[in-house]
Amino acid sequence: MKCPKCGSDQVNRNGHNYGKQNYICKQCGRQFLEVYKLRGYSEDAKKICLRMYANGMGFRAIERVTGISHNTVINWVKQSDMGFLDISQPPEKSDANSEESELDQSKKYLAQETSLNWMRPDLSVPKSVN
Incomplete structure (x- = not known):
């Protein structure tokens, strides 16, 4: 040795x-x-966190999912190629088929369905025959 x-x-x-x-x-x-x-996090963990941030996930949400401190993720973003981004605001979602837009569409559909329910006959209660 x-x-x-x-x-x-x-x-x-x-x-x-x-x-x-x-x-x-x-x-x-x-x-x-x-x-x-070895101390610190693996490169894979770092890449996953940076990918989550690039896809619009907030720092504290990344912390809740991965268990890695949000301050660590902020430092990684500053040191990475994404450092030019304004980290005070998460990146805007440009994908029209993102999960959030799908949720908005389903909310609109459900709101439209519930507003039209008054026009439907009530099929759940059987009518009594005299």
């Missing part, structure tokens, strides 16, 4: 830290672990 700072082979074991073996370099005094755990 070599010291990551000076590259020396003169390293000794130096106890444990959180269940991992610690090492210390005799030459430079640096204490280190053999293998470090």
Whole structure:
């Protein structure tokens, strides 16, 4: 094993830290672990969050879905190619067949149907025959 700072082979074991073996370099005094755990989020998680934002999802909604802090997503947007966008407003939806427009169409249809219900005969109650 070599010291990551000076590259020396003169390293000794130096106890444990959180269940991992610690090492210390005799030459430079640096204490280190053999293998470090990666910190942060994967590139896939970052791409998914950026794609969600590009499709019009808000930062806090992305946080609720993915569990990644909205501040982290804001920083990713600023650092990405999408940094030129105004992040105070989500991007406008240009797709005419988006889910929101479909919901609007169904709401209009239901409103029209309920307004015409007074013209239909009541078929649910059987009429008594004399």
